[in-house]
Amino acid sequence: MKGYRVRRTLATKLVNELVETADEKQLNETIARCGRVDLLRIGELGYTELDRQGGAEFLFQVLTAREERNSVAIASGESFGGWTKIFTDPRLRAAIVGHLTFGGTVIETGTDSYLLADTRARTGAGA
Structure with a gap:
């Protein structure tokens, strides 16, 4: 509503996209695309193991590319x-x-x- 560009994705979906584009030699473009939004909101982190080959390193690249430039919100x-x-x-x-925590806010x-x-x-539903 305020004109900010937001990308909302699930952690597994983002990691799968990164792995697939790495296989297609398009990883840098995918990381750059993730960097162009004002807020990258990654949901459901914590339900799937991410080993090095499973995309953890790719996710790290996305996070470092955004560092000190754009915001990241992670729901876990x-x-x-854990x-x-x-x-x-x-x-x-x-x-x-x-x-994630350097200069950030943890809630x-x-x-x-x-x-x-x-x-x-x-x-308006109760407990």
């Missing part, structure tokens, strides 16, 4: 401590967490579902 069902199951390489995991909602709370607020 896991706290950073990301050991998502990013199996400890050095890569530390680098990703570092890039932890616990186990409450923001989506469910939003739906209830809009519909």
Whole structure:
């Protein structure tokens, strides 16, 4: 509504896109496309393991390409401590967490579902 360009995607969908475009030698263009939006919102991070070959390095490239230029919002069902199951390489995991948190804001909602709370607020439904 304010004219910002936003791309909303699921983590698995983005990683699959990155892996596929890498196979087609188009990875740099896909990363650049991710960098052109004002906000990249990645949802559902935490439900699929991302090893090096499975796209974790590609996701890292997207995040570093956006660093200090454009915003990233990540929704995850896991706290950073639980990301050991998502990013199996400890050095890569530390680098990703570092890039996401440097100069950023971390909002932890616990186990409450923001989506469910939003739906209830809009519909007036109770607990």
